[in-house]
Amino acid sequence: MPNQSLPELSTQTAPSLFSLMVAPGRVLRGQRALEQAGDAIATFGRRPLVVGGDRTLSVTLPRLQLALKQQKTDIAQASYSPDCSTRSLESLRKAVTDHQADVIIGIGGGKALDTAKLLAHQCQLPVVTIPTSGATCAAWTALSNVYSDEGAFLYDVSLDRCPDLLVLDYELIQTAPQRTLIAGIGDALAKWYEASVSSGHSDQTLMIAAVQQARVLRDILFQKAAAALKEPGSEVWREVVDASVLLAGVIGGLGGAQCRTVAAHAVHNGLTHIPAAHGAIHGEKVAYGILVQLRLEEMLQSNQLAATARQQLLKFYAEIGLPQTLDDLGLGNITLGEFRQAAEIACAPNSDIHRLPFRVVPEQLMAAMISTTAPVEVGRPNLGLTSATNHNDV
Incomplete structure (x- = not known):
């Protein structure tokens, strides 16, 4: 029987190994x-x-x-x-x-x-x-x-x-308390507004799936949250709980760290360094952070889709009781020093805010934080940053 030589080992570099933690075992x-x-x-x-x-x-x-x-x-x-x-x-x-x-x-x-x-x-x-x-x-x-x-x-x-x-x-x-589920709705909504910015243009299969699931999650919450809050324990209420606790987790699992947080959570992280902010729970600060992120896109990119999305969210927040301003978070009387400290922490070099497709400095972030309910400014000039994107389509 003729000798059969072993196949030669490839000299090409093996692809990087990625580990995904998608879901609980059960x-x-x-x-x-x-x-x-x-x-x-x-x-x-x-x-x-x-x-x-x-x-x-x-x-x-x-x-x-x-x-x-x-x-x-x-x-x-x-x-x-x-x-x-x-x-x-x-x-x-x-x-x-x-x-x-x-x-x-x-x-x-x-x-x-x-x-x-x-x-x-x-x-x-x-x-x-x-x-x-x-x-x-x-x-x-x-x-x-x-x-x-x-x-x-x-x-x-x-x-x-x-x-x-x-x-x-x-x-x-x-x-x-019902307030906790309302906060969970705000935290879950951030999945779309952040994932679409960080990963909306990805051509990777699982990233595409995560971003599209984030869009589905947003739509479920828009359609069902108000009814759910009026009927605790009902079927629609359970669906909203599933969306906020389970589906939101699926998105982070599929997309990984690159599809997780951008400016909304960065704003939350900065605010936690203000003692007065501890009266607001996580999802409330994140929900406010979504408005800040959209305001940044509107101000610094003339992004009219972001402006429209912000107005849509303001209406939704008013309907279900999510905070729209620093006053709503109990931060109407913070000092300028505290305010600047929160903005500087949110803009630290390792902050997720830098997943935005443009540079943000603390002064710009502070301006956005105090103008989350400002009217849409039609025709505001672009400030020379990257061109407007359409990831916040409504």
Whole structure:
């Protein structure tokens, strides 16, 4: 039999390897989903450490204990207070060791879930997320935001996977103040306005899919949000919760970091450094940031589509109760120094605001921040920056 030589190895450089964290390993959703999730949770471990805020733990832990009663688990709890911060995470890692935890369960809003995910990442443990409101998509994503103990945004951390299990209990979500779902609608809307800027011209298949899903998400919220807020617990309300918590997460998973945040979240990050802004929740600041981003495009690019989109959003915000101005965020009396500090942080060299197709400096951002409700300025001259784009078509 003739010798068969091995094929020669290619001398071409192998393509870069990209890792996508698209979705949780499993999603359980429905009325009283938490009570029915015991078996699924127990597959990850029998010594869970439950992470949440003090008030949330006092309300939800009895329901979780009941769900896990048949699985004979040994549950411990720990508060993430004061924030998803380095100090909190250090304390929680000690709690993991003391309890010999084999799974982390995060219960609460975005910061509680971010803390639980990052803790699990650091300890190399599985994580279960149980959102108690529709305020963000944090229950879904492979990302955690880290803050100072005082609540100022510092940086985000990309995680090696999405949560192993997400339990979306509509009855639990319904107990949260309606304001949280309104904020979640604002946070989810940003997916379109930011993804279309950062990735709207991409020819990559998954990026195209993410941007188009962001458009679908925006349209669902425009069509259904007002009705949902009038009928908590109804089918249309559940659809809006799914959109804000689940579909918003899908978009970030498909598109990755390049399809995640631009100016709206950069504005949020800057505002968190103003103590008075802590009275506004994440999605409210992001929703205001969308208006700022559109105002920048309008002012610096003569982008009439951005101007039209801003007017459309102002009408929608008024209908459902999202903030339109600094006053609406409780920031009408901030000092000039605080205002400038927020703008400078939002325009820092590593800020996502630089995903905009033009340069922005703090003075321009401040001008946009105080004019989010300004009338459309027809025929305003372009300031010599890149030509207007059409990613904000309405």
